[in-house]
């Protein structure tokens with residue numbers, strides 16, 4: 001990666017509130033981690049520790065999104081995957097950090113079938129993080145583990161929305177995009193401009209904690225797979241101690257993936 005390409009990606013992140021970066025993992029690594037991802041979804045916990053939460057039940061429709069919070073507690077292959085130094089280096093370059101730490105992890109599988117139950121609703125990540133003060137030093141890395149084509153329900157980002165502040169009404173679990181979008185209040189003078197971001201297997205996107213995003217149906221014949229890694233840098237300050245900020249001293253719960 002040339003310095004010019006890196007600078008261009010950093011500029012895109014700062015201007016739009018999101019960007020895509022080239023693969024951070026090769027095909028063999030991805031194939032291995034996919035087996036471990038499926039094991040966790042099937043309730044097989046290699047470490048003997050359960051995840052923090054499962055957002056699906058055995059009887060759910062096959063098209064419903066599978067979301068597991070803190071899957072790295074259950075499985076050491078997932079833990080070492082999310083700790084890849086490439087991810088930390090990118091995050092540090094994007095926001096000019098001296099330290100990058102993962103404070104929360106989500107495993108996300110959007111099954112094929114093209115149903116609304118696979119949707120992720122419009123939201124800003126910060127709305128779920130009241131335990132951090134403000135928005136400084138908070139961002140998300142989203143690592144694609146399958147070919148995330150335009151047809152597979154890639155994340156759609158609203159360009160420039162990281163400058164809008166925290167808006168009311170976002171909801172990760174709202175699957176009716178049309179109605180939901182109409183209820184969201186765009187600050188005066190701003191325009192809602194969406195971009196869907198396809199990613200090759202192993203590639204990643206990064207987004208600011210205020211950037212609005214959502215994702216639609218998976219119309220491919222295979223599952224859309226990813227890990228969302230919620231990151232804090234040395235600039236983030238704890239507002240209060242809740243589950244995710246209580247475990248920052250635990251290197252398994254909250255691994256540091258970049259340190260200057």
Ligand SMILES: O=C(O)CCC(=O)C(=O)O
Nearest residue numbers: 108120140142155215228
């Ligand atoms: O996987 C998706 O479609 C959305 C993930 C997400 O909301 C996030 O990474 O913050």
